[in-house]
Amino acid sequence: MVRRSARSRNRRQEPAVKQLPWRQLVNPYSPIEVLSTDQIEAIHQSSLVLLERTGMRVLHEEARKILKAAGADVDPTTKMVRFDRGLVEEKVALVPSEFTLRARNPERDITLGGNRIAFCTVSGPAYCTDLDRGRRTGTFADTCDFLRLAQSLNIIHQEGGWGFEPQDLPPETRHLDMYQAQCRLLDKTWQPWALGRERSVDAIEMACIAFGTDREGLAKRPPFLTVVNTNTPLQLDIPMAEGLIEYAQAGQVVCVTPFTLAGAMGPVTLAGTLSLQNAEALAVLTLIQIVNPGAPAMYGAFTSNVDMKSGSPAFGTPEYTKAALASGQLARRHGIPFRSSNTNTSNTVDAQAVYESAMSLWGAIMGHANLVYHAAGWLEGGLTASFEKLIVDAEMLQMMAEYMKPIEVSEDTLALEAIEEVGPGGHFFGSPHTLERYETAFYSPMLSDWRNYETWKEAGSIDTTTRANKIWKRLLEEYQPVPLDPAVDEALAAYVAKRKEGMPAAGK
């Protein structure tokens, strides 16, 4: 945490951060289609054959029982579950095409599906980094700052599940502290973790407290979207199965995301990896719909490729972009809301970080992703969350939001009279047509510096990443607390304290 005294000192020097207002986004343009309908069908049919002939290994016994009861072919020795295409198609058809997530602040509710799109912060990294303190293991205080930034940035529609691991907290109870912090510091929706039964039940119980409701009330108006990954290829592990069963039973949104890296856990050909991704997603979606028919769910895609020289994953590659666009086509074929991500492989917030992110973002947005996960803050192939990248990404997201505002064509905007009034060789600066509209005519950036070279140089030649550093600090200074009802706050604290009884304490 940046010291309070430093914050006060800076307050008068740094201008307030300009942002776009909060608003839900709609993508008005047709998606980019990189495959024909026949090709999409060929990939899907190959997935169905794979599920029928080979199936998935489901390590969790209860999950196997649920699948068997619904008619899947289960081999108790190998734990392999084979899925009849009829079963898959019947169950997958139950997934709603749209859902609404309830936020503490009703104005921050988000609806996902169709052409609607939401941006969500990074989650999962082991490390965090910023220009002042470098790359390091993050603390609870760091993750709380990251939550404050997710709350403060209007372009962020959802907090993704604490930006990185607070490594000063014991792993067994970390999620309790983080859920509590998410309840306290955010009035937007946020993601809990699906890693095992306990982490899932705790999230659900704490949400009941926070919303002053019970499980039935929570199911009617779900606040949660959580990610379930497969162990690609063709395996579902126990913690993820536990998590998905809990959340599905509770009517919360499960986003099924196979972790398909072409050349490593998937075939070296994109068509093959997409077919594997599709098979795994459909298998898990089938399980979810057996657990709770009609439960909201998402089709997540994470297909990228590895560097074939080193075997390490690469993100924001041209293959990643194509896979995102193709995955959007598959999700739309199934009529299921689609999740993609904003990824990159760079080790620092430089040109590479941005051009890889741009490849990811265009794939996500023109693939009509409904949720762009890791939309802000992801660095280093997802190993590190960066405070500066969070701001660079927020600027890129704002630009994409403005790109999605259609051009208005009317007599007024065609401006024929205004053009004729100004006439040849003139300019429009003083034209009444300009003066009436100039304040809101164009996107005004948060981070970009459009000053000329001389002015920029006189002001210290400050590059974009360094400006981003100033902006996140300023946002922390400006953070507006969103206080909980004291009774709710107390009840949440009591829940956390009770659950921690007998568990390892911080600092262990």
Add this chain to the structure above:
Amino acid sequence: MVRRSARSRNRRQEPAVKQLPWRQLVNPYSPIEVLSTDQIEAIHQSSLVLLERTGMRVLHEEARKILKAAGADVDPTTKMVRFDRGLVEEKVALVPSEFTLRARNPERDITLGGNRIAFCTVSGPAYCTDLDRGRRTGTFADTCDFLRLAQSLNIIHQEGGWGFEPQDLPPETRHLDMYQAQCRLLDKTWQPWALGRERSVDAIEMACIAFGTDREGLAKRPPFLTVVNTNTPLQLDIPMAEGLIEYAQAGQVVCVTPFTLAGAMGPVTLAGTLSLQNAEALAVLTLIQIVNPGAPAMYGAFTSNVDMKSGSPAFGTPEYTKAALASGQLARRHGIPFRSSNTNTSNTVDAQAVYESAMSLWGAIMGHANLVYHAAGWLEGGLTASFEKLIVDAEMLQMMAEYMKPIEVSEDTLALEAIEEVGPGGHFFGSPHTLERYETAFYSPMLSDWRNYETWKEAGSIDTTTRANKIWKRLLEEYQPVPLDPAVDEALAAYVAKRKEGMPAAGK
């Protein structure tokens, strides 16, 4: 120029630069359409009314005569030329939908039109910059290095007209030295300048010498594409009119590009500025087709917006992207090859430079631009050409080229058997399906560093812009001369020497 000794010293340390091979690109995906057919028609109709009711001021007397003889309404006092819509539509319909540009090396010929796309280096900046020497006025030696890099980068399909001004050469004869250098250092197509009659005639004469042909031969197989800008709003100046008449008469490709900055030279509304852009482009295309019916030409779009606080231009904005996509729709409506650009406003090769470039590039490519001008090297709103940005852009262009390679869907690539062979929980590294394909399966970057953080840090934490610096130097070391026939070389030198007689000498 980097000293030869330094080059030799580095030769053993730096690995050879990996690049994609030269190839002509085709965009296989449908363009993004940001406007409906009706909206495009409304913009076009507004342009026609503007040309009928107000028209353009044409400062060049001969151009006015040509237009008057073809039936345009010319006011000799105000120099205003009004265009009947019938005249415009008749003439614009004559523009060929496709053309081929002849390069010295026939393997470097490029065809533009339809879904074909080519990338061209920056042109026009007053300054150049690199990490070693900073921002400065460029010299002839600097521009020659930039030409060598344009020649060496396979992803560059055309050299754009010497990257920046060689300010150590007198302005009156600079073009002669540069045309000579373009002839000597490039076997790709290159752009000459259309600024005035002399610069245009010299290019045509020198091309006749270089190709060993006459004006008739040159017209049959044109080597040149040159940009003609209007003085927006609604004015065509004398040098540009002279240039376009010369090139059109010689059957060379004229790319008409109104310089329409919304809020300054164009209305503050995008629809208005697009309508103005369209009117000016159509007026000049009409003039070209009167001069030489059926002469190849392009529809160029440069619509961006200004920063309404400072009045200075901004590039790579969301408005820029939308305007590029809409301009592509207008160009396709007319059936004319389309030119867009890769622009940004940043003062240094940082995150902003890249995210603005990405917005420009996606607009150009998904707007189905046939030529992406300034595709590599543009910085600082076009005031500076950057050696490092040239390399960063080349990487971005390579990624876009790979993005435009369709996903192959076949039994072979669906890899059903390979997936079943590997089975649950396995991996594909050693799979025969992988081993047969891994070397060419994925894009292998020129500039990106995909090593993990620790390895990257041990190697010195070198950021992308610094790596780009090493790459352009290495490319200069590796530059393969493309010697001219000595007789041609001599004849070009003699032409230049003769033309310089009585003109100011270098160093003046």
